[in-house]
Amino acid sequence: MTRTDRDGPHTPTRTAFGALFWLVVGLLCLGLTHPLANAEELDSIVAIVNDDVVVQSEVSREMAQTIPQLQEQGTPVPPPEQLRKQVLERLILKRLQQQRAKQLGITVDEAALTSAIRSIASRNNLSIEELQATLESSGMRFEAFREDTRMQILTGRLQNQEVVGTIQVSDQEVERFLQREKGQLMPREQVRLQHILIALPDDPSPAQIAQAEAKAKQLVAKLRGGADFAAVAAASSEGRTALQGGDLGWFEMAAVPSLVADKAQTMAQGEITDPIRSPSGFNIIRLAEIKGGVPGNVTQTRARHILIRPNELVADEDAKTRLAQLRMRIVGGDDFATLARAHSDDTGSALKGGDLGWVNPGQTVPEFEAAMNKLAPNEVSEPVHSSFGWHIIQVQERRSQDTADELLRLKAKEAIQRRKVDEATDAWLKRLRDEAYVELRLDAANAER
Incomplete structure (x- = not known):
């Protein structure tokens, strides 16, 4: 239920890491990084979301990130009150997702967070210490950046469980897509x-x-x-x-x-x-x-894996440790397929002894593919972290294959799935919003400003 009318839901999906520079610029422009900012003014309550609140400092910070992004894109910045309402709606959806994740026991522990931040730093050719120094020299608290990163991981895991995992694409849908849009899939x-x-x-x-x-x-x-x-x-x-x-x-x-x-x-x-x-x-x-041109020969890899997903009962580091122990058993002579059936959280492949079949380039997430490509046949990887959890991977064999038709069908399936995920995510967020108790106090907060 809700106490106020609102516009349609605003999906809070964006690349927070890529927007790091604009976040810092915006914060400096609004003066929000100054330690003597008026805390009383910034922390007035602007919305009640079930049993939680959104405060003015969050709205101001989100606006500071959004304004320079819009300007860089050449998009006209909405009038301040309209932008404030849109930003507040996005924060409400963020809060609702945090609450839903808590209900489901989805968390992001320190090991997973540190791994993600190390990856961000590496992509910018920095160590974690250098990233922290860069942020703080620009006036942004490193702890705030950590929490933004944690939220991105949390919502990704939540949406994978609640939305992505429910999406199915039929062979008939792939055929219809190829008839209409095959040209879009050509390299x-x-x-x-x-x-x-x-x-x-x-x-x-x-x-x-x-x-x-x-x-x-x-x-x-x-x-x-x-x-x-x-x-x-x-x-x-x-x-x-x-x-x-x-x-x-x-x-x-x-x-x-x-x-x-x-x-x-x-x-x-x-x-x-x-x-x-x-x-x-x-x-x-x-x-x-x-x-x-139509894609030609590619190198395919036949691989199998064991996946352990961190959850409310299994911490991120515990999942990694369990896989390291399973790897030692496999190297010592235990059967990979038997252990996969007993321990893997990927139920689809576990029933087949972890077998993923022949894998094409781009078919798996980048972290998995990079680790798989480094393995020699029959070699078992160290634990590998991805957005799905922790894996150990074994390459069984490789081959060069003319996969023109197969790759086109795979690309079609991925395109259909992306569209379905976008639509299903919008519907899921709307349902979260409609079922929540939300009381807006934006006008009262504005009156204090």
Whole structure:
């Protein structure tokens, strides 16, 4: 139940680690990293969520992270009160997920958290100590960063258990997807792009931004209705290639303009983007052609594993220790398959003695694949940590295989699963929100500011 009306749910999924820089910048801009910030003002209660609360300092900190991210993306920042409400809704969903995880006994112990932070530091070519010094020199408490990281791991585990594990994809769905969208799955070497720009002046007014955006949306509707892109570009674009029909030419995938780099990986041939805001104005991109090929021979690995998932009864370090002991038994002569049936938490493969069958590149999570690729046939790995828990892996054999059709089907299944997971996660979060007791006190908090 709830005491106030609200907009639809806002899924709190974002890459917190990649947003580290913007979080620090935002905190400095708002002065929230200063130790003498007005604690009484910042810690007023803005929402009651079941038996917990959200306080003003959390809202301010989340806004400090969100504002520079929006600016970097070229997305107009909503008015302060609208942004505050959206941020508060995201924090409410975060709190509800924490409560749900507690009900299910899902936790993140210190060993798993330290492992994740070490991985973040490594990706930035830093030690944990250097990462801590960098954060704190910028005014951000390392403990706050640790807790943000813990929350990311917690919600990942929760959503894997509550949502991802329930998703099934049938062979019929894969066939229908391949009939409609097979071209999107082909590996891309080059793309040819067309471009329309609706320009904005330096330091545009809100009215100028709204007018340009409205014009761009009208052009998108016209193009999707069948109008010739080149003709519309020549007549309406303010970009440098307007008189060439907006043709930007061919790009290697690594050289695609950052404005559309992600979209160019998955857009269908002939697809037209919604207007994309940039410092120069609103951009409309059409993917005119794709160059690429059907995947050829790949190296497949036949592997088996034993998985132990940390939970309320098994700490992260205990799971690792148990697997180290099982590895010693296997190296000493015990049968891998027998131990997998008795001990593995991966019920699907445990029944087959841990056998995963022939594994293609990209089919497993990166940590698992990296460890598997280092093993010689019949070698058993040390315990390996992934988002699913701790594994020991044994490679049985490898082969080179022409897997064009198999890889396409696998990519189709993964694409369908991603879409289903997104939809199911939205529905799950909405259900959490609808079943919760939430009392908003945002207006009272604003009155104190």
